[in-house]
Each structure stands twice: as structure tokens, then as C-alpha cells.
Amino acid sequence: MIAVRQLRKHYGTFTAVNGIDFEVQPGEVLGLVGPNGAGKTTTLRCLAGIIAPSSGSVEICGHDIQRDGVAAKRGLAFIPDEPALFDYLTVEEHLRFIARLYGVTDAEQRIAPLLGELELSEKRTTLPGELSRGMRQKLAIACGLLHDPNVLVLDEPLTGLDPGGMRRMRATIVARAAAGTSVILSSHLLTLVEELCTKLLVIRRGECVAYGTLPQIVETHPELAGLSLEEVFLALTGDGQSRDMST
Amino acid sequence: MIHAFAYLIRTSIRNRLASQARRLRQPVYALAALCGLAYFWFVYFRRDASGRAGAPVFSTEIGAFVPLLILLYLAWAWVFGADKTALAFTPAEVSFLFPAPVTRRQLIWFKLARGQVQILLTATLWVALFHKGAETLSPVLRVVGFVIFLSTLNLHRLGVALAHASSTEHGWRGARRHALPIVVLSAIAAATTWGLWHAVAAAWAMREVSDGLRLVSLALQTGPVSMALWPIRATIGVAFAETASQWVQALPAALAVLLVNLVWVARADHAFEESAAEASAIQARRIAAMRARRTGGVTLAPKVNATRTIPLAPRGSPWVAIVWKNFMSLMRSGGLQTVLWPGVIAIGVAIGFSERSEVTAKMLVALMPFLAVMLAFFAPMFTRNDLRADLLHLPMLKTLPLNGRQIVMAQVLGGALPVALGQALLVVAAVIANGNTGTEKSVPLWLMSGFAVASPVVLIALNAANFAIHDGIALLFPAWVRLGSGGPGGIETMGLGILTFLAVAVALLLLLIVPAAVGVGVYFGIGAHHVMALVAGLALGSVLLGGEVWLFIAALGRAFERVEPTQVA
Numbered sequence: 001m002i003a004v005r006q007l008r009k010h011y012g013t014f015t016a017v018n019g020i021d022f023e024v025q026p027g028e029v030l031g032l033v034g035p036n037g038a039g040k041t042t043t044l045r046c047l048a049g050i051i052a053p054s055s056g057s058v059e060i061c062g063h064d065i066q067r068d069g070v071a072a073k074r075g076l077a078f079i080p081d082e083p084a085l086f087d088y089l090t091v092e093e094h095l096r097f098i099a100r101l102y103g104v105t106d107a108e109q110r111i112a113p114l115l116g117e118l119e120l121s122e123k124r125t126t127l128p129g130e131l132s133r134g135m136r137q138k139l140a141i142a143c144g145l146l147h148d149p150n151v152l153v154l155d156e157p158l159t160g161l162d163p164g165g166m167r168r169m170r171a172t173i174v175a176r177a178a179a180g181t182s183v184i185l186s187s188h189l190l191t192l193v194e195e196l197c198t199k200l201l202v203i204r205r206g207e208c209v210a211y212g213t214l215p216q217i218v219e220t221h222p223e224l225a226g227l228s229l230e231e232v233f234l235a236l237t238g239d240g241q242s243r244d245m246s247t
Numbered sequence: 248m249i250h251a252f253a254y255l256i257r258t259s260i261r262n263r264l265a266s267q268a269r270r271l272r273q274p275v276y277a278l279a280a281l282c283g284l285a286y287f288w289f290v291y292f293r294r295d296a297s298g299r300a301g302a303p304v305f306s307t308e309i310g311a312f313v314p315l316l317i318l319l320y321l322a323w324a325w326v327f328g329a330d331k332t333a334l335a336f337t338p339a340e341v342s343f344l345f346p347a348p349v350t351r352r353q354l355i356w357f358k359l360a361r362g363q364v365q366i367l368l369t370a371t372l373w374v375a376l377f378h379k380g381a382e383t384l385s386p387v388l389r390v391v392g393f394v395i396f397l398s399t400l401n402l403h404r405l406g407v408a409l410a411h412a413s414s415t416e417h418g419w420r421g422a423r424r425h426a427l428p429i430v431v432l433s434a435i436a437a438a439t440t441w442g443l444w445h446a447v448a449a450a451w452a453m454r455e456v457s458d459g460l461r462l463v464s465l466a467l468q469t470g471p472v473s474m475a476l477w478p479i480r481a482t483i484g485v486a487f488a489e490t491a492s493q494w495v496q497a498l499p500a501a502l503a504v505l506l507v508n509l510v511w512v513a514r515a516d517h518a519f520e521e522s523a524a525e526a527s528a529i530q531a532r533r534i535a536a537m538r539a540r541r542t543g544g545v546t547l548a549p550k551v552n553a554t555r556t557i558p559l560a561p562r563g564s565p566w567v568a569i570v571w572k573n574f575m576s577l578m579r580s581g582g583l584q585t586v587l588w589p590g591v592i593a594i595g596v597a598i599g600f601s602e603r604s605e606v607t608a609k610m611l612v613a614l615m616p617f618l619a620v621m622l623a624f625f626a627p628m629f630t631r632n633d634l635r636a637d638l639l640h641l642p643m644l645k646t647l648p649l650n651g652r653q654i655v656m657a658q659v660l661g662g663a664l665p666v667a668l669g670q671a672l673l674v675v676a677a678v679i680a681n682g683n684t685g686t687e688k689s690v691p692l693w694l695m696s697g698f699a700v701a702s703p704v705v706l707i708a709l710n711a712a713n714f715a716i717h718d719g720i721a722l723l724f725p726a727w728v729r730l731g732s733g734g735p736g737g738i739e740t741m742g743l744g745i746l747t748f749l750a751v752a753v754a755l756l757l758l759l760i761v762p763a764a765v766g767v768g769v770y771f772g773i774g775a776h777h778v779m780a781l782v783a784g785l786a787l788g789s790v791l792l793g794g795e796v797w798l799f800i801a802a803l804g805r806a807f808e809r810v811e812p813t814q815v816a
Binding site for chain 1: 553554556559560561562563565567568571572575576578579580639640641642643645646647648649650808809811812813
């Protein structure tokens with residue numbers, strides 16, 4: 001599970017994230033939404049141990065990401081919106097590399113089905129430079145899923161995927177959550193968020209403006225009753241201009 | 248269009264300088280800048296004050312080999328097309344300029360103009376760093392000379408890259424467009440080979456290396472070889488002139504060679520323009536390459552043979568995966584061959600020829616250890632299979648289940664171990680050759696045995712220290728280092744390379760002080776001129792160096808854990 005307490009991140013005088021609290025239990029899918037520059041990526045990067053919070057704590061499976069980073073990261077997979085791959089490792093070698101890093105001893109049994117699931121079997125010996133954007137994203141996803149993480153952090157996971165790939169990715173997220181994985185999903189595709197997420201964290205200018213299931217959010221903001229998720233999102237995060245644009 | 252290009256270059260330089268100046272507000276950058284300025288003051292002004300007369304840059308005999316080395320470099324570029332950066336554009340340039348209503352010729356002129364700024368910087372740095380006290384030639388003329396020399400090389404390299412691109416796209420028809428330069432360079436190479444053949448054969452039969460070198464040097468300075476190498480000597484002459492009158496005399500010839508190359512590149516570009524559709528295809532490929540890579544410059548990506556692999560077991564220390572990944576990267580980028588081939592060739596020569604020619608054997612004994620040490624210093628400049636390549640993937644690296652020390656250690660070893668392998672081959676060649684240097688060995692048997700036994704630990708420690716320093720500079724000063732896995736970056740980025748090299752040399756010297764002192768102490772303590780004393784001294788010194796490197800890596804590991812992607816981007 002994921003537990004975030006009073007997470008703050010400052011860059012000089014600028015506050016990117018200001019005192020966010022939330023939890024994601026096994027099997028839950030948390031949708032992290034907010035306008036551009038709201039602090040979503042900073043939050044995700046703090047969760048994944050990429051940047052250190054200025055204050056507050058992040059626990060992954062009971063391990064503090066700052067004090068016990070290696071143990072916390074063993075159970076975590078972070079799939080960024082822009083896949084970062086090694087130029088000179090083939091598709092299959094990327095997975096072998098990940099297998100060694102995470103100690104996946106039955107990698108042989110896992111690699112072939114995973115490549116098949118993500119339609120990468122024919123690209124096994126291909127270098128990333130020869131893959132399309134979507135294929136590269138699929139490889140990054142495969143690398144994230146190989147070690148069967150307890151916590152899955154996804155930043156715009158459908159970027160670059162074709163319709164078939166998007167459908168399979170949605171099914172994968174649902175299946176992983178059903179198997180007990182805690183999932184955090186950041187996306188601007190509100191239909192995806194609505195379809196997959198069991199609860200929402202809406203942030204704006206680094207601060208939490210709503211947290212909970214959609215009924216819980218509506219309960220605390222009665223004026224949002226009967227609105228679609230998109231309208232709820234705009235009402236919670238948008239300024240007058242964006243509300244005007246939406247109407 | 249020229250105004251738009253000039254605006255782009257001007258504003259980019261201005262903003263870059265402003266950004267660098269702002270960075271100096273950070274204490275670590277400010278301190279490093281102060282150290283750099285102090286160094287400049289020491290080597291420039293203090294040396295001037297000493298008033299020593301400047302010696303020639305090269306002695307006549309050694310200087311005679313410089314045109315030959317440049318010819319070899321050019322021949323290599325023509326045959327293998329090794330200089331992949333010559334046609335590189337940044338991703339932003341590809342995105343904005345390639346779809347813009349700009350001809351290919353204008354793009355090439357833009358690239359040349361942008362390169363000139365860096366060449367001017369490189370030339371200024373070079374002259375400042377290697378300026379000699381009481382030198383008769385003014386530094387301004389020296390800088391102009393270097394600009395002409397480097398610009399000619401840069402132009403030629405661009406021409407070669409265009410010729411390769413042309414022949415790749417149009418086959419023989421494309422190659423024919425560059426027939427004249429190919430014929431001229433082939434004629435120079437053939438005349439040089441023919442002229443040197445007899446000199447080398449005569450040198451072969453000599454007993455002393457110095458006599459052989461003198462003979463070859465003489466051949467390079469006289470007869471057909473001298474005439475063949477004239478265009479190259481003309482280019483060098485203006486850069487390495489000793490006096491103002493020599494500089495003035497050398498200038499017309501150097502400008503003529505520069506002009507010839509300029510005309511050739513312009514005509515090569517014209518040939519390319521003939522097929523607009525094919526040019527567009529190349530542009531599209533470039534854009535695709537840019538989208539795929541998203542790092543550094545955009546070049547015509549080489550085909551890589553990814554079928555050869557080295558297995559990696561899923562069990563074992565996780566950090567070994569990074570060493571493996573770096574080794575695969577080196578193997579597939581061609582860097583491993585560059586590191587290993589000199590040793591393989593040297594062993595071949597030692598086995599095949601050193602028994603028949605004593606001068607060859609002696610030359611190998613003298614050169615191979617020197618080359619091994621040079622490889623330790625220079626290999627990190629052209630093999631970047633370490634943290635410098637991976638820092639662009641910093642967010643991904645930081646999500647790996649490894650601590651900072653393990654990541655830095657794996658990156659350092661990933662760079663150091665393949666180089667040590669190449670150096671070991673050179674040592675083997677020296678040992679074989681030493682066995683063929685007659686009854687009175689070039690190097691006494693005890694000394695050679697001692698070096699050979701201790702070399703693995705010495706070389707690994709030395710390489711690890713060197714790569715750790717390079718990685719440390721990249722980690723602590725990412726804004727001052729070129730990150731990514733690309734090669735040296737071409738002639739125009741030599742200035743940055745020189746500065747990095749000096750910083751590494753100073754840091755390495757500091758790291759070596761204690762191990763060298765202890766090693767020498769042990770050697771003389773046990774008893775000089777004894778193989779055991781030598782092995783013990785070298786081994787203990789290397790272990791101490793290894794200990795220092797370990798502490799340094801631990802500190803870098805902590806720095807790695809603190810560094811954030813915004814500092815590296």
C-alpha cells in the first residue's frame with residue numbers, strides 16, 4: 001500500500017506540492033488529476049523516489065522511500081509518460097536487465113507471455129531506436145510489470161498507444177488492481193480516470209482540493225451533484241476562464 | 248533567412264552565457280569557476296612572468312609525423328565514415344528548421360556558422376592553456392591560425408559526411424559526385440604509402456628505435472611524401488607557426504586549402520539538392536531518429552547488429568546488471584572494438600614480426616605500456632558507457648532498487664573494466680615483444696615480470712579512479728558536461744574536452760599522491776631492483792588508490808541520491 005503524509009516540495013521560493021495526504025490500499029486505483037502545473041508529476045516523482053520531498057513522508061509497502069529506499073523500490077514500478085530506454089539493449093534484454101535488478105528468478109517463464117500480451121514478441125531482438133513511440137511505451141510498461149510490483153505508479157500510461165493497446169492497458173490495470181496491487185494513475189483522460197479509478201485526488205497549485213470516491217467528493221461539495229467528472233474537475237480546478245470555456 | 252539564423256545563434260549564445268552566469272550563484276559552481284580562473288592565472292600570467300623563451304610546439308622530427316596522423320584521421324573518416332556528429336542537428340533545429348522553407352544548403356551554412364562560434368572558443372582556450380612564456384607569435388595570430396586549422400578540418404569532416412550520405416542515398420552515382428576529393432585524397436595516401444615504404448623497410452632492419460624513427464621522419468619531410476602531404480602541412484603551418492613572419496608566409500596556403508574545402512562542401516550540397524524527394528526522405532528519417540532518441544544531437548543513426556549478446560543470469564548482485572548493460576552498450580556502439588583492437592593488433596605484430604625485427608620488438612616494448620597509460624587517460628573521452636551516458640535517464644535510474652553508491656560503483660566499473668581488458672592486451676604484447684629483444688632485454692626481465700603481474704590491479708584501480716572522476720564531474724557539474732552516450736562531439740567541442748581533461752588530470756594527480764608515495768616507499772623498503780618489491784609496491788599503491796576511489800564513490804553515491812532531474816536537464 002501507499003501512505004503519503006503532509007508531502008511538501010519546494011523549489012527555492014516556489015512551492016510545487018503543499019501538504020498533501022492520501023492513502024492507496026491494495027486493490028485500489030487512485031486517479032491523480034489536476035491542471036497543467038498543478039504538481040502531479042512532482043507528487044509522482046516523490047512517490048517513486050526520484051526526488052526527495054522537502055518535508056512529509058512517503059511509505060511504500062511499509063517502507064519509507066527516503067530512509068529505506070531500496071526496500072521500498074523493490075515493490076514499486078513507475079511507468080513515466082515518456083519512456084526512458086537504453087539505446088543499445090534490445091527489447092528482451094531490457095527485460096533481462098530488469099529481472100536481474102529486481103531478482104526475478106523465474107524471468108524465463110514471465111518474459112515470453114509478457115511480450116505476447118503487449119504484442120512485442122516479434123520485436124524481441126529489436127533496439128529501442130527502431131521501435132515506434134507506442135512500442136517504446138509498451139516496452140516501458142513491460143519493464144514495469146515484469147517484477148509483479150505491489151505498487152504501480154502510472155503517469156499518462158496510454159500516451160502513444162493504439163486503440164488496441166489502450167484497451168489492453170486498461171484491462172491490465174484492472175487485473176493488477178484485482179490481484180491486490182495499489183495503483184496510482186495520473187492522466188488528463190478523464191474518461192479513463194472515471195472508468196478505472198476507485199477514488200480521486202484532485203490537486204491544484206500543489207494543494208489537494210478534493211480527495212475520496214466521487215460520491216464522497218460530491219458529498220463535501222453539494223454544488224457538484226449531477227455533474228459529469230469533467231465538469232467536476234473544471235469546477236474544482238479551473239478558474240473563471242476555464243469554466244467559461246467549458247460552457 | 249540569414250537574419251533568422253543569425254538571430255538564433257546570437258540569442259542562443261547570449262541566453263546560454265546568462266544561464267551559465269546565473270548558475271555561478273550556486274556555491275559548487277562558483278567554487279569550481281574560481282579554481283578554473285586560478286589555474287588560468289597560474290599557467291598564463293605566472294608563466295609569462297617567468298620570461299622563458301618558448302620552445303617549438305613540436306621538435307622537427309616529431310612534428311614531421313603530425314601531417315601523417317592527420318592523413319590517417321582523414322583516411323579513417325573517408326573509409327569508415329566514423330564522424331557521425333558532422334551532420335548532426337539538435338532536436339529543436341530539426342523540429343523548427345527542417346519543416347521550414349529553408350534549403351538544405353542554407354541548413355548546412357547554418358551548421359557551419361554555428362560550429363564557427365565553438366571553434367573560436369576552442370581555439371581561444373587552446374591558445375590560453377598552451378601559451379608559452381615569452382612566445383614571439385601574438386596570441387591573437389595564434390588563435391586565428393587555430394581557427395583556420397580547425398575550420399578546415401571541420402569543413403572536410405562535413406564534406407566527408409555529405410559524401411557518405413550522398414553515396415548511401417544514391418549509390419555509385421552519389422559517390423561519383425565526390426570523385427575529385429576521393430581521387431585527390433587517394434593520390435595523397437598512395438604517394439605517402441609508396442614514399443614511406445622504403446624508409447619503413449630500412450628502419451625495420453635497424454637495431455635502435457630512435458634511428459628508425461629518424462629515418463621515417465626524414466622521409467616524411469623530403470621527396471614525394473613531403474609533396475603529397477603539402478595540403479595538410481599548409482593547414483597546420485598557420486596554427487603552429489613560431490614567428491609572425493612564419494605565420495604570414497603560411498597564411499595564403501592555409502586559406503587556399505580552406506577555400507578549396509569550402510567550395511567542395513558547397514558543391515556537395517548542390518549535388519544533394521538535385522533530388523528533393525530523396526532529401527526529404529532523409530529529413531524524415533532524421534525526425535524519426537530524433538523522436539526515438541530525444542537526447543543530444545540528431546544524427547543519421549547507424550545500423551547496429553543486436554544479434555550478438557552476452558547472457559545475464561537473473562540471480563546475483565543486482566548492480567551487476569548495470570555493468571552488463573554498459574558492456575553491451577560499449578560492444579554495440581563500437582567502443583569495445585576501439586578499446587581492444589590496438590591490443591589485438593599489437594599482439595599480432597609481436598608474435599608475427601618482433602622475432603624478425605629487433606627494432607619492431609623494441610618499439611613495441613617502449614610503446615605498449617605508454618599506450619596502456621594513454622588509454623587510461625583518453626578512453627573515458629571516447630567511451631562514455633558510464634554514468635555520463637545514463638544521467639539523461641536520471642528519473643529512471645532513481646527508481647531502481649539500488650542505493651546511490653551501488654549505482655555509481657556499477658557505472659564506474661562498467662567503464663573501467665573493458666578499458667582494463669584492452670590495456671591487458673597491450674601489456675601482453677609488450678611482454679611477448681620484450682622476449683624478442685635479444686639477450687640484452689629492452690626492459691630487464693624482473694622489471695617486466697613485476698609490471699605484468701601487478702598490471703591487472705594497477706590498471707583497474709587507475710581506470711576506476713579516472714572514470715570515477717569523470718562521473719563525479721558529470722554528477723556535480725552536469726551543466727558543464729556533455730551528457731549522453733554520443734562520441735567526442737566533433738572538432739567544435741574540443742574546448743570542452745580540453746577543460747574536462749585538465750580537471751580530470753588535476754583530480755587524478757591529487758588522488759595519486761598518497762598511493763604513489765606509499766608504493767615507492769614499499770618498493771625501496773623491501774629492496775629496489777627486486778621483482779617482489781616492485782609487485783608489492785605497485786599492488787599496495789593500487790589497493791590504496793582503490794580505497795580512495797571507494798570513498799570517492801561512496802561520496803558520489805550520496806550526491807547521486809541528492810541530485811534531482813531539474814539539476815541535470
